Amino acid sequence: MFFSYVNKKSIKNPRGPVLDADGTLKTSNVDIAKTLKEFFLSVFTEENLSHIPRIEDLRNFTPDNILDTLEIYEESVAFEIEKLLPNKSPGPDGLYPVHLKMLKDELVKPLPMIFNKSLQEGIVPKDFRMANITPLYKKGNRKRPNNYRPISLTSIVGKIFEAILTNRLVAHLEERNLLNSSQHGFRRNRSCLTNLLEFLDVVVNAVRTHKD
Numbered sequence: 001m002f003f004s005y006v007n008k009k010s011i012k013n014p015r016g017p018v019l020d021a022d023g024t025l026k027t028s029n030v031d032i033a034k035t036l037k038e039f040f041l042s043v044f045t046e047e048n049l050s051h052i053p054r055i056e057d058l059r060n061f062t063p064d065n066i067l068d069t070l071e072i073y074e075e076s077v078a079f080e081i082e083k084l085l086p087n088k089s090p091g092p093d094g095l096y097p098v099h100l101k102m103l104k105d106e107l108v109k110p111l112p113m114i115f116n117k118s119l120q121e122g123i124v125p126k127d128f129r130m131a132n133i134t135p136l137y138k139k140g141n142r143k144r145p146n147n148y149r150p151i152s153l154t155s156i157v158g159k160i161f162e163a164i165l166t167n168r169l170v171a172h173l174e175e176r177n178l179l180n181s182s183q184h185g186f187r188r189n190r191s192c193l194t195n196l197l198e199f200l201d202v203v204v205n206a207v208r209t210h211k212d
Contacts, residue, residue: 067172128154
């Protein structure tokens with residue numbers, strides 16, 4: 001119990017110093033932050049929105065399979081607030097999960113109104129689109145920016161919104177069998193492990209039956 005407490009309270013290794021693109025070693029916190037920011041921007045991939053699949057091309061598409069209405073209720077918001085881990089870090093809005101849990105009874109009324117208005121107008125609140133970026137050291141030389149990964153700390157309220165939408169969308173896709181059976185990622189009771197096991201089964205059967 002003692003070492004468990006010490007490990008939780010121990011000071012994490014600081015970020016940097018790091019080398020910038022010219023090979024200059026940056027030591028101040030501001031220069032380290034700027035260097036990491038420039039690296040993260042250089043490897044950022046912007047989505048190509050011109051090749052979004054049409055809903056008519058999806059598997060098992062029928063007009064009855066369209067989820068054209070979605071309303072969020074107080075019960076869903078209360079359920080997600082109750083699931084929050086109180087020791088998690090807040091996003092840019094500074095709202096801690098522990099505060100949201102303490103104010104659950106007061107928040108279950110205004111939050112569904114905000115979420116439903118966002119869905120109706122097709123606009124994501126600005127606070128939900130902002131994030132604090134924290135560089136997380138992975139492995140290798142600590143002086144090289146490519147050995148750090150950016151972690152986004154977004155609004156906890158925004159995450160509640162996302163969780164409710166995810167649950168409703170996934171339930172809709174599962175109930176109407178709109179997902180291909182080969183899809184293992186982001187599905188309940190499926191994972192990379194089940195995908196590998198299924199692939200291994202196919203390979204073993206192919207070897208046994210002498211198929212290409």
